[in-house]
Amino acid sequence: MNPRRIYAVVLRQIFLYRRSFTRVLDVFYWPTVDLLLWGFITLYLERESQGINPYASFFLGGLILWNILLRAQQGISVSFLEDIWARNLINLFVSPLKVSEYLAGLLCISIIKVSLAFLVMAGIAGACFGFAIFKMGLWLLFFVLNLCAMGWAIGLVTMACILCFGQEAEILAWALSFLFLPVSAVFYPVEVLPHFLQKIAAFVPAAYVFEGMRAVILKQELSISLLEKAFLLNACYLALGLAIFYRVYKVSLARGSIPKIGE
Amino acid sequence: MEHILEVKDLSKNFNSFWALKNISFTLCPGEILGIVGPNGAGKTTLINCLLGLITPSSGKIIYFGLELWQNRSKVLAKVNFASNYVGLPLSLNLYENLLVYAHLYGVSQAKEKIAYLLKLFGLYEIRQKPTRHLSSGQMTRLTLAKALLNDPSILLLDEPTAGLDPEIAEHTRKLLRDLSKKQQTAIIITSHNLPEIERFADRILMLKKGQIKAIGTKEELLAKFKSKNLEELYFKAVL
Numbered sequence: 422m423n424p425r426r427i428y429a430v431v432l433r434q435i436f437l438y439r440r441s442f443t444r445v446l447d448v449f450y451w452p453t454v455d456l457l458l459w460g461f462i463t464l465y466l467e468r469e470s471q472g473i474n475p476y477a478s479f480f481l482g483g484l485i486l487w488n489i490l491l492r493a494q495q496g497i498s499v500s501f502l503e504d505i506w507a508r509n510l511i512n513l514f515v516s517p518l519k520v521s522e523y524l525a526g527l528l529c530i531s532i533i534k535v536s537l538a539f540l541v542m543a544g545i546a547g548a549c550f551g552f553a554i555f556k557m558g559l560w561l562l563f564f565v566l567n568l569c570a571m572g573w574a575i576g577l578v579t580m581a582c583i584l585c586f587g588q589e590a591e592i593l594a595w596a597l598s599f600l601f602l603p604v605s606a607v608f609y610p611v612e613v614l615p616h617f618l619q620k621i622a623a624f625v626p627a628a629y630v631f632e633g634m635r636a637v638i639l640k641q642e643l644s645i646s647l648l649e650k651a652f653l654l655n656a657c658y659l660a661l662g663l664a665i666f667y668r669v670y671k672v673s674l675a676r677g678s679i680p681k682i683g684e
Numbered sequence: 685m686e687h688i689l690e691v692k693d694l695s696k697n698f699n700s701f702w703a704l705k706n707i708s709f710t711l712c713p714g715e716i717l718g719i720v721g722p723n724g725a726g727k728t729t730l731i732n733c734l735l736g737l738i739t740p741s742s743g744k745i746i747y748f749g750l751e752l753w754q755n756r757s758k759v760l761a762k763v764n765f766a767s768n769y770v771g772l773p774l775s776l777n778l779y780e781n782l783l784v785y786a787h788l789y790g791v792s793q794a795k796e797k798i799a800y801l802l803k804l805f806g807l808y809e810i811r812q813k814p815t816r817h818l819s820s821g822q823m824t825r826l827t828l829a830k831a832l833l834n835d836p837s838i839l840l841l842d843e844p845t846a847g848l849d850p851e852i853a854e855h856t857r858k859l860l861r862d863l864s865k866k867q868q869t870a871i872i873i874t875s876h877n878l879p880e881i882e883r884f885a886d887r888i889l890m891l892k893k894g895q896i897k898a899i900g901t902k903e904e905l906l907a908k909f910k911s912k913n914l915e916e917l918y919f920k921a922v923l
Contacts, residue, residue: 429787436780437773440814507773512830515735516788517761677698677729677738 422525426518430526431533433509434500452488452538453545459484460550478638481552483607483631485542489565490605490627491598492538493572496531497524498579498594505588505682514679520670524663528573535569560637563648564630570655571626572598577662581669587682606631626651626658688713688837688870689734694743696729696894703729704894707743711838714868716861718885720878721922725891727874731842734872735765747838761789766831767842768824774816778807778826781815782833789834801829804859821848828856832863839863841873845880857884882914890921897921 438444463477504510513523546552555561579597582590604618605627611619622628629651633643673679689711696704704726711717719727732738734745736756745752747759772781779798786794802808805825810818818826824844831839844860845853861884863869875881881888888905890898898905898921902914911917 423790425787425790429784432787433773433776433784436776436784440775440777504773507775508771509773511737511767511770512765512772512785513788514737515760515763515765516785517757517790518788519757671739674737674739677696677703677732679737680728680732 422519422522423517426516426522427526427529430513430518430523431529434503434526434530437503448492448534448537449541452492452542455484455488456481456542456545457549460546460552464550477550477552479635480608481546481550482554482557482634482638485539485546485554486564486568486630486634487602487605487607487627488538488542489535490568490572490575492535493531493569494576494579494598495572495594496534497527497573497576498583498597500527500530501580501583502591502594505583505591510682511680520667524577524666527576531569531573531576535565535572539565557634557637560633560643564634567626567630567648567651567655570659571601574655574658574662575601577659577666581662581666584666584669584673584678584682587678601625601627604628610635624654626654629654686713687711688748690744690746691734692744692746694730694733694745695741696726696733696738697741702894704733704740707894707896709889709896709899711870711872713837713870714864715887716864716871716873716885718881718888719872719874719891720876720881720888720918721891721897724893725922726894727891728842729894730891731765731840731872731874734840735763736760761834762837763840764789764831764834764836764838765840765842766824766827766844768820768827768844768846769842770827771823772815772826772830775814777812777814778802778818779811781826782830785830786833791833797833798829801832805829821852824848825852825856828860835867836869839869839871841871843875844873845875845877853880860884878914878918888914890918892922 459480460477463480467477504513543554546554557564575597579593582593604614604622604625606614606622607627611622611628611632614622629647633647636643687710691707691709694704694707695702707730719730721727729738733740736752739753748762750759752759776784782798782801783794786798791797799808802811805828807822807825807829815823815826828844845856848856857880860871864871873881873885882902887899887901889896898908900908905917909917909920911920
């Protein structure tokens with residue numbers, strides 16, 4: 422992989438964001454609105470339950486971590502869409518840029534977007550609601566890594582769908598992650614789900630992360646097996662996501678559909 | 685002379701429709717090959733195959749002695765492309781767009797090279813302008829500047845002067861011809877503008893329904909088809 426070409430992919434997005442107030446706003450606006458909304462709801466719930474349950478920690482922790490997954494996924498799939506909207510994909514694909522370098526560039530952009538959104542949300546949660554997410558310590562790093570990995574796996578599948586079906590599939594860039602929200606146990610434990618959904622949740626890495634998060638908040642401890650399962654599933658899904666994307670890319674080359682994307 | 689591009693028996697089939705069939709030709713350094721043909725003749729499919737955007741059903745594309753699909757990145761570093769139908773990101777300014785592509789093509793002394801190309805195409809004064817505010821002529825010149833960033837050995841141009849006023853179109857043709865002769869840059873150009881191809885290309889390739897109907901210098905083709913000019917030849921060979 423050539424670092425300069427990866428840098429070029431990142432630089433293109435940095436230039437894009439530097440010139441677009443609405444895109445910058447998008448990085449901060451929704452996380453801030455979400456956080457304030459849920460923050461006040463949890464304040465109300467805590468007051469009603471007279472502080473018995475740490476709702477603020479559960480909800481705000483869940484919300485911040487869920488946003489990591491969401492931003493990681495959108496970080497790659499929306500950046501890919503930006504190149505389609507700009508009709509820039511052809512210029513990129515006829516340059517020496519390798520697909521692996523393009524994906525690496527998108528991952529870097531995703532990490533930047535995740536970091537910005539995370540810092541803003543963590544800052545607001547601490548300043549307005551007294552929730553210190555960094556108290557989770559080293560566990561937080563493992564949670565973030567797993568959620569990013571799951572977000573990237575979903576992002577790769579989203580990109581494959583866009584390559585395969587064209588811009589009609591672009592809605593998936595915003596919607597696909599939400600398909601996993603009910604079974605990710607972000608705001609409630611897996612045990613409240615109906616039995617068949619619990620079985621599905623067993624295959625969702627995020628469910629183990631959020632169960633882990635609640636265990637850390639309540640007991641300051643965590644069963645390593647939860648993280649092991651999450652890492653294992655994510656490794657499988659990332660490999661699967663990459664395989665699907667490369668397969669669809671090859672099929673698109675054979676079908677001659679890449680020059681037509683965005684028309 | 686040594687060939688820098690060899691296309692051997694290139695065919696492309698889309699669901700039993702032959703977009704290209706047994707296309708073979710070669711290209712020498714500094715040579716300009718004009719591709720003409722009616723809509724649907726396979727010009728764009730051929731260019732897309734040469735750029736690695738479409739995998740051929742059979743046949744080989746060999747640049748600089750290297751098979752394209754096995755040496756894609758290495759080959760494409762020495763090739764470039766400009767089309768009037770493929771833009772550059774509109775939110776970025778001219779300088780930013782060229783800087784991104786300078787990094788992609790590994791251009792050394794990128795800032796100096798970009799400044800030189802912007803001046804060459806009369807765009808230097810508006811280098812900080814967002815690309816969305818360019819006229820179509822300015823956009824065409826910007827895509828040409830992008831195409832020359834890496835001093836390509838082979839330049840593929842799809843209707844490069846469409847949208848340019850006659851004066852700038854002539855200036856651009858002269859510039860490309862000078863480039864071809866001085867730097868030995870080979871050029872493959874598609875155009876519907878027959879007089880342009882007639883004056884600009886060293887050899888002409890005529891396509892019809894995915895097959896080569898004629899290839900050669902203007903003089904060779906005129907003699908072969910007993911025609912007075914390229915227009916008459918075009919009607920005899922292609923239509």
